[in-house]
Amino acid sequence: MIFKTKKLERSLVFLNETRDGIVTYSKINHPDEMILILKGHSKKGKMFVESLVVPPFHETGPTFAGFPANQLPFDSDYIGMVHSHPVGTAEPSSEDLHNFFGLVSVIVNSPYEDENIFAWDSSGNQIPILDE
Numbered sequence: 001m002i003f004k005t006k007k008l009e010r011s012l013v014f015l016n017e018t019r020d021g022i023v024t025y026s027k028i029n030h031p032d033e034m035i036l037i038l039k040g041h042s043k044k045g046k047m048f049v050e051s052l053v054v055p056p057f058h059e060t061g062p063t064f065a066g067f068p069a070n071q072l073p074f075d076s077d078y079i080g081m082v083h084s085h086p087v088g089t090a091e092p093s094s095e096d097l098h099n100f101f102g103l104v105s106v107i108v109n110s111p112y113e114d115e116n117i118f119a120w121d122s123s124g125n126q127i128p129i130l131d132e
Contacts, residue, residue, distance in 0.1 A: 008045030010127045012104055012119045015040070018049045019114060025052070026084040026112040033065035035083040038106065039075070046130075047079050047104055055081075062086065069101060080104035090118040097124055 014022075018038075025034050037053040055067035065083045072078070080102035090109040097105075100122045108117045119127040 010045045010047065010104070010121060012047045012049065012106070012127050012129045013132060014049045014129070015132060016050055018052055019117065021052050022082055022106070022108055022117065023112050023114065026108050026110075029060065029084065030110065030112070031086050032060045032062055033084050033086060034060060035065035035067060035081060037072075037078055038080045038082055038102070038104065039077045040079045041077065042079060042103060047127075049079065050077075052082070053078075066099065078102055080106065082106035082108065084112070085109040090116065092120050092124050096120075097122065 022036065025036060028034075035055060035058050037055050038049045039053055040048045040050040042048070055072065057071050058065070058067040082105075085107055088109065090107040092105060092107060096107070104127060105120045106117060107120065110116070117129065119129055121127055
């Protein structure tokens, strides 16, 4: 084998009070779902969320949240998205996995506190969330 492949252990870190922004935006939009784009960077498997973006032309309701990805301006700092589950668990549904965007999908479920935020990869495996 010519190339060695080392599997990176992924993790997620929220910077600049982005975690508080996610919790607050989720509470404001309840009982509907909310959706935001995560901006930041990734280095050696560690993803850093630096800011949040409200996607243009997004649509939300009690059981869905989405946006047309083709309407997003190009930005290489997009690392994923976050949306809420007002009812049920924070595990990704098959629809969540089919509409995966970026490197990470973050789901926050009611009652929308720090301990209700979970991160997932495109296969539905949980990614640890680390403190700053």
